[in-house]
Amino acid sequence: MPKKLLTRTPRPSARQDILKTAQNLKMARSAHAYVRGSTLRFYNWLNETRASSLPEGPAIWICGDCHIGNLGPVANAEGKIDIQIRDFDQTVIGNPSHDLIRLALSLAMAARSSDLPGVITAKMMEVLVEGYESAFRPGDDLRLGKKPQSVRVALKTAHRRTWKELAHERxxxxxxxxxxxxxxxxxxxxxxxxxxxxxxxxxxxxxxxxxxxxxxxxxxxxxxxxxxxxxxxxxxxxxxxxxxxxxxxxxxxxxxxxxxxxxxxxxxxxxxxxxxxxxxxxxxxxxxxxxxxxxxxxxxxxxxxxxxxxxxxxxLLPQDLKLEIDHVSQEEALRAARYLARVVGQAHARQMDEATCRAWHTELARQRSKTLEVPSWLWRSVVDLVANHERAYLEHCRRYALGEQAVEF
Missing domain, CATH: 3.10.450 (Nuclear Transport Factor 2; Chain: A,)
Structure with missing residues (x-):
């Protein structure tokens, strides 16, 4: 694809056209990148979905755009580091199941970008639910085991990164x-x-x-x-x-x-x-x-x-980083799904009392089939959304990337 280099910074009045072109081309890089940039498509799907087909969770603050890239190492004022949600542009008081579905879609598209077989996507959904539900069982640490490689690398980098390095970049x-x-x-x-x-x-x-x-x-x-x-x-x-x-x-x-x-x-x-x-x-x-x-x-x-x-x-602190999970093995995909779902579950659970946690945990388990550990409402949602976004991604590439004179970004 030919590229036109940006040789000078644009005037404020000229920013929008360049930014729109950059956004469209960035979304064309992969189906996973398209999901990250097409939040409105996800929300339109939610609005068109019958509310009764999804579990209705307690009214808590949710991320609203809970994809993989919006989680990562975050430091507090004292320098303590933890993996937490790190983007809140779309945060609202809403249904926590929406965050779970958004994360499931992101993981499913990452698996497809890594050429993993469909059976791995099904297994990812099972361990995702397992990791998320564990946050609502008092005292259940789930024995999450070894952290996924992407999380280990991000945490190691965050712990080692210094103010000197951040300053040197600028x-x-x-x-x-x-x-x-x-x-x-x-x-x-x-x-x-x-x-x-x-x-x-x-x-x-x-x-x-x-x-x-x-x-x-x-x-x-x-x-x-x-x-x-x-x-x-x-x-x-x-x-x-x-x-x-x-x-x-x-x-x-x-x-x-x-x-x-x-x-x-x-x-x-x-x-x-x-x-x-x-x-x-x-x-x-x-x-x-x-x-x-x-x-x-x-x-x-x-x-x-x-x-x-x-x-x-x-x-910005040196320890603030985002997770990058684009090309992963089958084992790493399963570890990431379980671990990140647990992180999201903890973000939700800290807003609930014990009774609300129990009630939400019970609600999550409804419509679970005898042959599939993942609840049917979640599996149907992911299958529908993957098909929806794959089709839209191809149309997006045809419209914006084919033969486009691209601005490098």
Whole structure:
């Protein structure tokens, strides 16, 4: 496929066309990548599915877009690392079965991208349910056994990754700045002005000093650089900025250099319970959902506004990584399904009391056949969704990738 290199960063007014092209081409890379970027197709399927055909879970905060790439190592303010959910753009108070189905679809498409036989997909669904249900049985550690290779690698990397390495990624020569290119684009004068005001505000200072790494409350904070960040897939096109900050006027020391991630929050498309009471402000919704589902990350986030739009802010830590599960063996696929389902189950279970956990565990087991350990509602959902997305993926490739003059991303 011929490619047209992006030789200079685009003007803010020209971003959208480039971002849309990048998103379409990124989704064409594989069926698994298409699933990650086509959240609306998944939500449309949920809205068209009879509610009675799925178990109705308790009203809790759910991720809403619970695919593999939205889980990974996350550090808390003290540096403790755990595998948790790490993306909350679509978080709502809704049916927890939606997260389970989304994860099952993601795993099934990863298996297909790895050329694994269909029987492995069936077995993955069985161990996925086993791992998820274990989170709702008090004292049941499931004996999960050896972590999947992708999780072991991510955790090992996270534990070893240092502030020096994170700082080195953003330093160019003798000047500390964000390198402009295909990922980072120039911010406008107005964007720089408002971002400077944001990072110097009292709430941002509190997040940077009191909430993270025990910096001094009166530490001097200076914005060194900022850039528009072309990052993600389904969220491409929203406001996204990287902000490099100096703390205590010692930018040469990695411990006093930090990177803020500013991201726009828009109305969630994920189905929610109609009578659920959620914050009206989308940034507040995202942060509230994160604090319920992933305490490590949620405690490090701030809801605010930028350019008259709701945004949420977090300081990026060296340990924050995402899982990459694209080509796996049969054994690794089964380990990943069990382990990641347990992670999602724990995120849900921590919001329920013991009685609610028991009731949800019982509800999950309904419609389980004599010949298949996976509940029939989940198996039907995955089969239907895989067929739906495979067909749409091929059409997407024909429309956007065939003969396209691509922008490298």
């Amino acid at each position: 330093m160019q020569g003798k000047t500390v700045h964000i390198p402009l290119g295909k990922r980072f684009w120039s911010a406008s004068r107005q964007e720089r002005k408002e971002i400077t005001a944001l990072v110097e505000s009292a709430p941002a200072r509190a997040l940077l000093t009191a909430s993270l790494r025990h910096r001094e409350d009166d530490a001097a904070i200076k914005m060194l650089d900022t850039a528009y960040w072309m990052k993600g897939c389904s969220s491409l096109g929203l406001l996204r900025f990287a902000v490099l900050l100096d703390v205590n006027k010692q930018a040469s020391e990695s411990s006093d250099l930090c990177l803020f991630d500013i991201k726009e929050a828009v109305t969630a498309a994920a189905p929610r319970y109609r009578d659920a009471g959620m914050p009206r402000d989308n940034a507040e919704r995202v942060v509230t959902g994160a604090r319920h589902l992933a305490p490590h990350l949620g405690s490090r986030m701030l809801a605010t506004r930028l350019l008259e739009r709701p945004v949420f802010v977090r300081e």
